[in-house]
Amino acid sequence: MATRTVTLRTGDTRDVATVDALMTAAFDPRFGEAWTRSQCLGAMAMPGVRLTIAQIDDVPAGFALVRTVADEAELLLLAVAPPYRRRGVAGALLRAVIAEAGGAGIADLHLEVRAGNEAVRLYEQNGFAKVGERRGYYRGRNGETFDAHTYRRAL
Template sequence: MATRLITLRQGDARDAGIVDALMAAAFDPRFGEAWTRSQCLGVLAMPGVRLLLATVDDEPAGFSLTRAIAGEAELLLLAVAPPFRRTGVGRALMDAVVADCRMQDVTILHLEVRADNDALYLYRATGFAKVGERRGYYRGRDGRQYDAHTYSLALGST
């Protein structure tokens, strides 16, 4: 199998269409986790927000959305399109998010994730530790509620 090139770049509001398409591909609508375009655009306008886009051989493969403020950051969204899962795209995005947080003197990175989301393996491998739980946080299209787990990664001082 040929090596495929993963490329990362900073994104902005002009990339909203790419983000929409990646969310539609990556997030199962049963769980109610995807954001609307207006939610994404609203967050992108806030200070400290970074959008990072991943492509594989020039094809959009994933993205991360983070917000850093006052020495802390939150991974708001991480999406990898199904054909690119377990190919290193998620790991490349996470490594870049952590490096970017360190460059911004962030000492702790937080995230929340549906309790049975496969991305938990990536987060744990990155060093995140579970710090809490939110019962019934997500509401799916069928009205069913899903728990969220909160995780943190201590980055220490830089």
């Protein structure tokens, strides 16, 4: 299958159903990483929060949710639906987040990711370095806990 062009657009609270569907598809409930719809709406209503939707052929393929406070930003969520993985969607979203933050004068970009998540490779390839760990941060559907690793990238 040929790789199609990834297009990005700014999202808002009207896209919460899209975000919810992408999270349901992207995040295995076994790990407890997905947010609820109300958590997403609450975050999107906060000052300094930006939602970017990635599309392929006008079909939502992924999203990134970022919060900026003072001279720091945090990548709150990045998700790509399984049929669109390994097609450049996550990379396009991450590069857009980095470029936007850098253009806004942000000094540091932070994120956290579940230990063992394959996305770590993408983050490290894009200049993020592990700076911390939160033991038992994620709680899966069966009560099992998973560590979170925190990463930072200076801009």
